[in-house]
Amino acid sequence: MKIVLDAMGGDHGPKVTVKGAVDAVNQYGVNLILTGDEAKLNEVLKQYNYPSEKIEIVHCGDIIENEDKPVAAIRKKKDSSMVVALNLVKDGKADAIISAGNTGALLAGGLLILGRIKGIDRPALAPVFPTYKGTSVLIDGGANADCKPRNFVEFGIMGSIYAEKVLGIQKPKVCLVNIGIEEGKGNDITKEAYKACKNAPFNFQGNVEARDIPDGYTDVIVCDGFTGNVVLKLTEGVAGTIFKILKEELTKNPIRKLGALMLKSGLRGFKKRFDYTEYGGAPFLGVNGALIKAHGSSDEKAIKNAIRQAKIVIENGVVDNIKNEIKDLGADIVE
Amino acid sequence: MKIVLDAMGGDHGPKVTVKGAVDAVNQYGVNLILTGDEAKLNEVLKQYNYPSEKIEIVHCGDIIENEDKPVAAIRKKKDSSMVVALNLVKDGKADAIISAGNTGALLAGGLLILGRIKGIDRPALAPVFPTYKGTSVLIDGGANADCKPRNFVEFGIMGSIYAEKVLGIQKPKVCLVNIGIEEGKGNDITKEAYKACKNAPFNFQGNVEARDIPDGYTDVIVCDGFTGNVVLKLTEGVAGTIFKILKEELTKNPIRKLGALMLKSGLRGFKKRFDYTEYGGAPFLGVNGALIKAHGSSDEKAIKNAIRQAKIVIENGVVDNIKNEIKDLGADIVE
Numbered sequence A, B: 001m002k003i004v005l006d007a008m009g010g011d012h013g014p015k016v017t018v019k020g021a022v023d024a025v026n027q028y029g030v031n032l033i034l035t036g037d038e039a040k041l042n043e044v045l046k047q048y049n050y051p052s053e054k055i056e057i058v059h060c061g062d063i064i065e066n067e068d069k070p071v072a073a074i075r076k077k078k079d080s081s082m083v084v085a086l087n088l089v090k091d092g093k094a095d096a097i098i099s100a101g102n103t104g105a106l107l108a109g110g111l112l113i114l115g116r117i118k119g120i121d122r123p124a125l126a127p128v129f130p131t132y133k134g135t136s137v138l139i140d141g142g143a144n145a146d147c148k149p150r151n152f153v154e155f156g157i158m159g160s161i162y163a164e165k166v167l168g169i170q171k172p173k174v175c176l177v178n179i180g181i182e183e184g185k186g187n188d189i190t191k192e193a194y195k196a197c198k199n200a201p202f203n204f205q206g207n208v209e210a211r212d213i214p215d216g217y218t219d220v221i222v223c224d225g226f227t228g229n230v231v232l233k234l235t236e237g238v239a240g241t242i243f244k245i246l247k248e249e250l251t252k253n254p255i256r257k258l259g260a261l262m263l264k265s266g267l268r269g270f271k272k273r274f275d276y277t278e279y280g281g282a283p284f285l286g287v288n289g290a291l292i293k294a295h296g297s298s299d300e301k302a303i304k305n306a307i308r309q310a311k312i313v314i315e316n317g318v319v320d321n322i323k324n325e326i327k328d329l330g331a332d333i334v335e
Helices: A014-028 A038-045 A070-076 A081-090 A103-114 A149-165 A188-198 A225-250 A254-262 A264-272 A300-315 A318-333 B014-028 B038-045 B070-076 B081-090 B103-114 B149-165 B188-198 B225-250 B254-262 B264-272 B300-315 B318-333
Strands: A002-006 A031-036 A055-059 A096-099 A128-130 A135-139 A173-178 A203-209 A220-222 A282-285 A290-293 B002-006 B031-036 B055-059 B096-099 B128-130 B135-139 B173-178 B203-209 B220-222 B282-285 B290-293
Touching: A002 A014, A002 A081, A002 A300, A014 A031, A014 A038, A014 A055, A014 A300, A031 A038, A031 A081, A038 A055, A055 A081, A070 A103, A081 A096, A081 A103, A081 A290, A096 A300, A103 A282, A103 A290, A128 A225, A135 A149, A135 A225, A149 A173, A149 A188, A149 A220, A149 A282, A149 A318, A173 A188, A173 A225, A188 A203, A225 A254, A225 B225, A225 B264, A254 A264, A254 B254, A254 B264, A264 B225, A282 A318, A290 A300, A300 A318, B002 B014, B002 B081, B002 B300, B014 B031, B014 B038, B014 B055, B014 B300, B031 B038, B031 B081, B038 B055, B055 B081, B070 B103, B081 B096, B081 B103, B081 B290, B096 B300, B103 B282, B103 B290, B128 B225, B135 B149, B135 B225, B149 B173, B149 B188, B149 B220, B149 B282, B149 B318, B173 B188, B173 B225, B188 B203, B225 B254, B254 B264, B282 B318, B290 B300, B300 B318
Parallel strands: A002 A031, A002 A096, A031 A055, A096 A290, A135 A220, A173 A203, A173 A220, B002 B031, B002 B096, B031 B055, B096 B290, B135 B220, B173 B203, B173 B220
Antiparallel strands: A128 A135, A282 A290, B128 B135, B282 B290
């Protein structure tokens, strides 16, 4: 098994990606390829101890920046760390790719270089969503702003496979994000999506209202990419604002400060539950290869966890499982 | 000025609505009409002291239940507390109506009995959204799951008037909920909505990502009713889950319990910021009359605050301001 990491991607560059890679090698014994500027990568690598045969560098002279137009960047920057990494997976020289770089470019690269799995109309981002009860998977996290009913069926299938194989949830419960519980509620697209999901080959349990998502009401949260992106970002925003207000309230006077000190470990445990760096990145499911998008602001722990996640995705044959499930489905979901 | 309260509406019935009414009369000196079962209302009323000339009862023999089909209920239950209350506003005998009853029925009743303001295609719910910086108004909170571009312009106009006249925000900043900041981001409908809003007569400041809503990035949060409902309910769900986890963490051992005790007032202040009962209800803007939907689970404080809110809506001529603004706009927004 070999995992390729776009070592130039992300807000913090090689300093963080290389450290995450070293930690993953030491902790999980994985074999890695790093794509990027060889001199820069070696400069960071030489600071650490690790089994050197486990990290290979493939030099690339170019970088896709966050400001680059996705499709144009993939087409023109052939020697970028991201495109080279994608081609390594396409050519069978690596089993999975991780990048914390330009999201749009990575998704475009997934579609253009790896291609879609036959039978999948719309690959989708499937980040883990931390809940009160544990973790759910949300799909689509933002790859497809507008969706057709059949796309929701694909999301349900892929999300179920990911929840089962990677999160270890048996017979995961799948629900459609909607503004009411009963069938017939919602906007035009969710009404159609509900009908399509009723006959789909997964454990469909109807609608979930947004209010019940954080508690862990459903294992797989299915929605279009617009709604999914709103759900992810709003959750981040609400949690961030609550932490900010909480901190202010708890430091207003000396008694409160003392109280807060006594609660330090409790508050730390509390905050950890919402820490995205614990959960790796978001797989882009439905492309013909294992592709994980790490958060742009990933630190070394997030990179390390994304590598562990890629390892689990490979070990459990997530991509092949999706291929088989979609093949078995045959013409059923083709409109 | 006279405000009519559907005293049978809401999960807790007259016990709560009547107490809220009495408190509002004593605190704000308003004149109220209560619609509902006279005997039941008097039974609660007689427990309290208040200037009796300020509360009038209009007896109704029927109630619209939460399970009733909205349009059918409005058409058939002519003697229900909700329909009678709506007719009092229509006939000029009251200046505003408040109900905590069946939301769908209340919105249908608003449209069927009060009617739309000329030039408004889609009236919308406009609840207050508590933020870090203060309060924003979200429109549409769930009345219109599918929207046309012109509806977003109407929402922006009505939301701006409400933010200015009721929340006291000068030249309120209006943003469109979207999944990216730049123009051209989003799904098909938000791309069109953005174009329509650019030329609209309010302080349009582009897109807002859901992440930035809780901090108070924008005064008026414009979106379709599906997105709005997801935003409201998810905020409630995330906050609820965080409070639950926080409570667990803070009571895990005696030291933490002691620390939590020292923080009691701080935690209370913190929770109060997210307490919907502080903010009254959601006005249904765009109908030809002042209509406020109170939360189904409103307690007496929420009812009292909804009455105060109705008073401010009337005093500041919100309905007339919308009429004038839409009239001035003329043919501009008619497709």
